[in-house]
Amino acid sequence: MSPRRRPAGATVTSLSGMGLRSLRARPLRSLLTAGAVMLGVGMMFGVLLLVGTIHSTFTQLYDSIYGRTDVVISGAQSQGALPVSMIERVRAVSGVRAASGDIGSIFRTVNPDGTVNRAQTAQVYVVGVDYAQPDMTTARRVAGHDPIDGRNQIQLDRDWAARHGLKVGDRVRLSTPSGLVTLTVSGLYTFPGGLNLGGYGTASMALGDARRIMDKPATWDEISVLAQPGVSVTGLRATLAARLGPGVEVSTPATKTSEALDQLSALDVVLYFFSGIALFVGIFLILNSFNMTILQRMRELGTLRALGASGGRVAQSIVLEAAIVASVGSLAGLALGAGLAVLLVRAMQNFGMPVSGIDFSPSAAVIAVGIGLLATLAGAARPALRAARVPPVRALVGEGEPPRPPGARRAVIGLALFLPSMLAGGLLWFGTTSTSPLIGIGAALTTMLMFVGMVMLAPFVVLPLVSLLAIPLRWLMPAEGRLATDAAKASPERTAATAATLVIALSVVVVNATVAASFIGSIQSEFDRAFSRDLTVQPIGYQEMGPPQPGISTRLLAQIAALPQTGAVASRRNLYLRNLPGGGSQGVLVAYSPYSYRQVDKVSYSGAPLATVLGGMAKGGIVPSQVYADEHNLHVGDRVRLSGPSGSRMATVVGLADTYEAGGQTVQMSLQTMAAVYGVHTDSQIVVKASSPSARGALERSVSALLARDYPGLEAQSAAAFKRSTTDAINQQFGFFNAIVAIAVVVGVLGIINTLSMSVIERTREIGVLRALGASRWRVRRTMANESLLISLAGTLAGILAGVGIAIVWVLSMRSTTFPGLSLNLPLSLLGTIAVLGVVIGVIAAILPARRAARLEPLTAIRYE
Amino acid sequence: MATGAQAIALEAHDLVKLYGEGSVQVQALAGVDLQVARGEFVAIMGPSGSGKSTLLHILGALDRPTRGTVAIHGRRYDTLDDRALTRLRGEVFGFIFQFFNLLPTLTAAENVLLPALVSGAATADYAQRTDELLALVGLSDRAGHLPAAMSGGEQQRVAIARALLRSPELLLADEPTGNLDSASGATVLGLLRRLVDDGQTVVMVTHDGGAAALADRIIFLRDGLVVSELAGGDDGRVAAELRSVTASLPPGAEEETR
């Protein structure tokens, strides 16, 4: 801005007008500060929108499919299947007007070449229903008629059909649990609520055809009940629950919805936490920004005081400036957040989550802006107080306070915050298998406290690191290195606070990566130890810990057994439960036939001789994992109640399994026990061993060929591929979290630019002298780049140190609580990448300020007052 | 205009100001007594470090004395808290600085309006007064200019207008011409003299004998004490007195006087 021109805008007649003018006088700093607010608010808003969208999708889904249903009957914890006869017992209860059972499965469309389409949008949730019963959903038919049983007909959701170019009368080839089938579209319907599952379709079929195609001949997944008019739903629910027994869950659509949302709440908290980090580190950029402004404006502030401004008034003017920055930053953040939400929703869809188009809720915007304002004010509070204390006589002196080295008190408080909250944070995040959101909130708050401790400790780590890094730098570039080091050390507090942003952001990335690497390492060693299988056959996109997965036709086991290259084959049925028997924490119920599974995987048991364990399992006994047994104090010989939709019985603990599968949260039993209690009759996975190691290749080829021909919805993975896909899933999840945290790293870059441009202003005279003495522009640039590198590398290294330290403590605490088999694995290549990133950040951050410095004319620089 | 028996505007008694503690303690004022009549123009002179600025700060409510009393029109303010002092600064005193201290982001008019703005007064009430004051200092045509676009003398005239905005009972100036060439300095001094002639009370610190001579009375300070006093008007006598006050300093200290 040329000082010769009249300033733009209205005449200043208010404090905020003055603030605006003052912000305009320092455009780069104001932009960077607003940028930090924008990024923080943006990520927060994006995640709020994502969570809101997930929630509204689920709410809409449940509203649509339950419609006017009064009571929903399903297996306990919504898992496991109900016996087909149960519907008559339900209808016999007085007060029940109608009961309609259904079974469901996921089908996929097939490519022209006969392979299954793996895209998310190729999936369709199909329910098999009895059309003679009243329809309790909100579906409204828009074309054709209901499918007729025995004619392989299907009725499709109109939007999905349109996207796949399907009309009434068309034939569609789908991959189903019983293989490829061709169905005729009998009708189209739509949900009036405008249900949008982000590409997934819904469909319905007649019950008889569905039972055959889904391979669920004698079970219901759910029974929907309509109460007689005037009958109390609460009363009916209680009667049904008493009548149907403990393994059956009798609930209402509302409870179903809130249960589903509760299940998500732990994830919500984690997402909120990671999205909050950018705003949190943004506070330090804001703090630095305003501190610098105040230092620069000491004389101005003193003048205001001499002209009759009270300390409070001066503080108010700073707060007003902050509020202007916050408003501009937050508004831009809303725009950014809307864009980020699109990306986040897409990422969620890639994880297989059915989420619809974004639900732009005004409350999310209000929350994000509110938090953005609070964060800005939190950052500006200390500088404002400092401004208020500027004595009026400063007007005549007009210089800043000399820098003070960080005191011992700070170190003590920092440690007192950091150490306990690090220990508590580890226990809260990982020390319990409970998925309660309250624990998640506690963990997030504790971790924020830990960050505050880290910030207080930052100078004690960052400044020595700066000195250390200065050694090689001065050796490489004696002059520039020296100047840069002096500059970085001239304002120790500022250097430390700038680096602290990176320390926090990168330590989170390092902790995420280390925990992921440790999980992966442990899972891989578990594979190597316990799995001797050569092939795993499972549905495409199979998830062990998740909602009911499509089953595998029971015919496949025999088909694979008949292959000449097959040495041994066994099936596994996995059922995820929120409350495993005998304890009550979440985990996976695993069923297999004890004798044949041993032929494929190396299972080792303790607590009883092998023959006793196998025999006991076959007779209905259960085998908890050692970890689960320790956690819930279960011993061989204990009796535990098993309750499922098909039955309820006592079972004896016949041995303990030496396995860390699913983090050790497993209980094993025979296929018969699972079928009898939980009504599970289809396989989740089929594991195969080749007749000889040399036959592995041939085995994989023939199984793949068999699947391609009959079951394109299934895939066969070699041991290596199976390991890889499990690893990929973990990496993807933590990668998603780290992508959210990455925006905080960007804030860190802005922080360095901000600090460097202040350094250019402070050192204008020095730079001018250098130039007058013959230093080239290039040398001036290098000095600035060096200072930038010192800060960014010190921050990066401190971030790595902090991250590794925290990760070690957390992994160890996990090992002593929820995950005994966990071994620490440092992601060395990622740590290396982060260190390189530190250099890149340093160079990028220096570009603008260095150019500014290099452009200074020797004379202007010397005249600068 | 001699002192005579006119009403007393400012009265300071036995002002002592100590800076620091122990071995580094400095006694900037060692017991200053001073009276300024209403409508009087008093200049303060003395060698560097004699306590002129310190005295002016205390008189202008920018700082508090360690000991002693100071009152404006009979109202004491040496022991007031920061809130009360803040009010006085806004309403009773007007301060002019050696380095002008205009806010670089505000135009001349906005700078003049600043005291009203920062003390929370309704700025609209002062719009007219701002115009009048800018006219008074001869800068009506520069109202919309930023300080960086003005000469030092113009900036100081804006600062004087700013100090006058709320019609202060006492106008204080610390070396107002110290940073100006002689022509601009003369304009500024002429302006101050004109204000005094219209009834304004002014206390000014200066190193310039010629400037001091425009005052009604000149006070000489040394080592934190009032050592002598002269009536204004005669350049030569002022210069001679300053020389004699400075001469009794230990050798070497003289160079510090500008």
Ligand SMILES: Nc1ncnc2c1ncn2[C@@H]1O[C@H](COP(=O)(O)OP(=O)(O)OP(=O)(O)O)[C@@H](O)[C@H]1O
């Ligand atoms: N904040 C302070 N802390 C310590 N000593 C101070 C402080 N302010 C002033 N002094 C000391 O008090 C004495 C008087 O200072 P003062 O600024 O009043 O002198 P002055 O007469 O205005 O000098 P000059 O003509 O150089 O402006 C000096 O010795 C000075 O060093």
Ligand SMILES: [Mg+2]
């Ligand atoms: Mg002085």
